Amino acid sequence: MNAFRNASKNGPMNAPINAPINDRPGMDCEEFEAIGLDSRRDSISDECRHRAEQHARVCAKCWALRVSWKAAQTELDALAESNEELMPPARVETRLLQQFRLKHQAQRERRTLKFATWALAAAAVLVCTASVWNWQKWRQGSTGNVPSVTGSSIAEVLKPATSMQSGIQAGSSAEVLLASNDTGDFTQLPGSSALEVEDAAIVRVGMQRASLAAFGLPVNEERASDWIQVDVLVGSDGSPQAVRLPE
């Protein structure tokens, strides 16, 4: 006992773990107490075991310590052997496996739900993208071709030539008046009526500006020979009802 106490205070326990005590030629009591009792361990080299044996043969105190420890080890071995096969009750494993199944079942369900959510979201995005693309495609197509319009919408966009006439009376040029209608509104031709434009169509035509005079519209003489694009609203009877200058 005393040997243990002394060794614990001053012995090689306080030395670094890898101190080369195994490599020294001899062995003193402190070293014996530190490693001599570990002779069953694989970490102790044969040479070290041999030196511990040699020391125990010449040191009565260490011999007695070794005998005591071997006896204690026998008791401990008996205790360890008596419990070697001791296992927790089977109910522990059953409970744990139940918990394991519960956890992973819940996880699987969560994964499935997550996957379904993502799949739905992806499908929604695809549908939206396709719709937008189709709409844009339709829009591009519609601006390229002049669509036919119904009478009611034409009636809404038509503006009476009286406003234009009042503009003339105010001293503004026809070019300016027509240009002011370039926002997409039609200028109703004199003598036509919005009521007569059911099933009318818009026809884009190229003409010299001077031809506008044939519709009864004022023309700037300086630019009368210019070629311009004009949208003509043609009524169901084939007569022009209104015109506009597209951008």
Next chain:
Amino acid sequence: MKRKRPDPHEMKIRENDQDEALLRLSAKGDEEAFATLYRKHAGVLYRFALRMTGSAWGAEEIVQDVFMTLIREPAKYDPERGTLPAFLFGIARNKVMKHNERLPREISLVERQEDGTGGGITLRDSFTPAMWAEQRERLEKVRAAVMELPVEFRETVVLCELEELSYEQAAQALDCPIGTIRSRLHRGRALLLAKLEMLRDAPRRWRSAG
């Protein structure tokens, strides 16, 4: 009487790899992998907990808690920091401490199998009832001597002497340097020797019967 020695280094590495592979599979939901892990490590953890708490139901609870941690948070185990058994011992040790704080220590330790068969003494044909009783009594005394050791020495003695873990494994399990393990083992042995001194002169008829 002498038991098999601890595995060589290579075998340990292979076992660690195997443990990690099983844990990976278990984390993915492989029940068989989890059951294999449990059967591999539950025994040593249970014995450790039993010897540290002195209570069979306490040990049962501790083992269950350790493996519940493995079920709930398998990612808590970091192979870089040590082996899986060391990780499991670490959790078990914390649970033991909490258990001991919560409840008074039960010195009387009767380790029984689930089927009710007693303290694990293997009956030999040559055993007489007197020998059996004597051996049983001696084992109870050794158990009591181990249980009476201070906790830090007891856990080292249990791991290194009874479960025959290497110093390195014990150091990982108890999360301390190897030098501390050596020191604690040295003192634990000294205390244990003193406690077992009284057994030394007692008759050991059963041993001659083996």
